[in-house]
Amino acid sequence: MNRALKTGVAAICAATLIAGGGAALTAAHTAAQPAAYAAVLRQGATGGEVKEVQRRLKNWGYYSGKLDGIYGSNTVKAVKNFQSKNGLTADGICGKATYAALGMNDSVRVLEKGDKDAQSGSSSANGNYTNSDLYLLARCIYGEARGESYTGQVAVGAVVLNRVKSPQFPNTISGVIYQKGAFTAVDDGQINLTPNQTAINAAQDALNGWDPTYGCLYYYNPATATSSWIFSRKTVTTIGRHVFAI
Numbered sequence: 001m002n003r004a005l006k007t008g009v010a011a012i013c014a015a016t017l018i019a020g021g022g023a024a025l026t027a028a029h030t031a032a033q034p035a036a037y038a039a040v041l042r043q044g045a046t047g048g049e050v051k052e053v054q055r056r057l058k059n060w061g062y063y064s065g066k067l068d069g070i071y072g073s074n075t076v077k078a079v080k081n082f083q084s085k086n087g088l089t090a091d092g093i094c095g096k097a098t099y100a101a102l103g104m105n106d107s108v109r110v111l112e113k114g115d116k117d118a119q120s121g122s123s124s125a126n127g128n129y130t131n132s133d134l135y136l137l138a139r140c141i142y143g144e145a146r147g148e149s150y151t152g153q154v155a156v157g158a159v160v161l162n163r164v165k166s167p168q169f170p171n172t173i174s175g176v177i178y179q180k181g182a183f184t185a186v187d188d189g190q191i192n193l194t195p196n197q198t199a200i201n202a203a204q205d206a207l208n209g210w211d212p213t214y215g216c217l218y219y220y221n222p223a224t225a226t227s228s229w230i231f232s233r234k235t236v237t238t239i240g241r242h243v244f245a246i
Contacts, residue, residue, distance in 0.1 A: 040111070041094035045071040048128035049107065053094055056102050057082055069128070107131035110200065129207055133173045135195070137161075138203040140177050142195035143185025145242075150202060152240040155213045157206030159244070162217050169217075213237060216244035 041050055050069045057063035062085075063078035076092035084090040086101045099107040110131045137157050145156040163169035163176045170176050177183060177191070185191045195203075213219070219242045220230045233245035 041071055043071055043073070043076050043092065048130040048133070050075065051128065052104065052130050052132070053079070053102065056104070104132070106135035110135055129173070134200070134203050134207060136177060137173055137206065138195040138200040139191050139193065140183060140185060141202050141206075142199035143190035143193055144183060146196070146199060148240050148242070150198065151212050152242060153199060153202035154205045154210055155216075155239050155242065155244060156219065157203050158211040158213050159216055159219055161206055162211070162213070162215055166217060212239060213244040216246050218245045219243065220245070 041053060046069055048069060050071045051067050053071075054063055054065070054067045054069070054075060057075075057078045058065075058067065060082070062082045063075065065072075065074040065078075079094055079098065080090045080092045082088075082101070083092075083098060088097050088101060094102075096108050096111045099105075099111065107130070137160060140160060141153050141157050145153045148156070160173060160176050164171055164173055170179055178186060181187070183191070214236050216236050218230065218233050221241050222231075222243055223241070225231070230245070235243055235245050237244050
């Protein structure tokens with residue numbers, strides 16, 4: 001599959017980066033594709049998903065504490081009150097039914113695709129990333145690189161995350177992905193396709209820190225790229241049909 005990705009630096013010079021299919025180079029990472037870790041939140045959990053639950057509960061008057069991303073006793077109490085008011089089992093645990101009632105639909109989708117791992121209570125993503133971030137990243141990977149190898153799909157996700165960390169780009173996953181002209185999958189609507197489990201796994205691996213690109217901010221298919229600017233970027237590695245550059 002050929003997908004174009006246009007990027008730039010400073011004033012965002014235009015460049016077209018194309019996603020395609022092909023075999024990946026050897027990477028120091030298992031080739032296995034673990035199920036996505038979707039968080040069933042309970043007391044003791046931490047992270048961005050917890051903070052989003054707190055934010056929504058606070059907006060509706062159930063929670064009055066700090067948005068600290070810590071699932072403590074105050075959060076448990078707020079969740080129980082919310083569950084009771086919405087006809088749910090008031091156990092203080094945030095699973096699919098509670099996510100759905102909170103309107104956190106991407107969290108519901110991730111749980112539905114990773115039920116066997118959800119009961120472990122593992123966080124869906126590192127740091128302040130949420131299940132919504134995971135799902136959006138998976139949609140981008142699926143729209144841009146579903147014809148690539150697994151390593152190549154993780155690499156596309158890593159480029160998105162490297163941009164989040166870079167001062168040259170927006171500092172959120174959604175900001176990077178929806179930056180004007182950045183991804184062809186957004187321009188042509190493929191961002192709205194439902195990602196498969198492989199894309200979700202690749203997004204999870206990228207969020208967990210696997211970066212087969214070694215910090216790259218750009219990628220392109222040299223056979224189909226149309227911008228001379230992108231060829232001026234320093235090549236770091238090649239994975240399948242993609243050249244990854246900084």
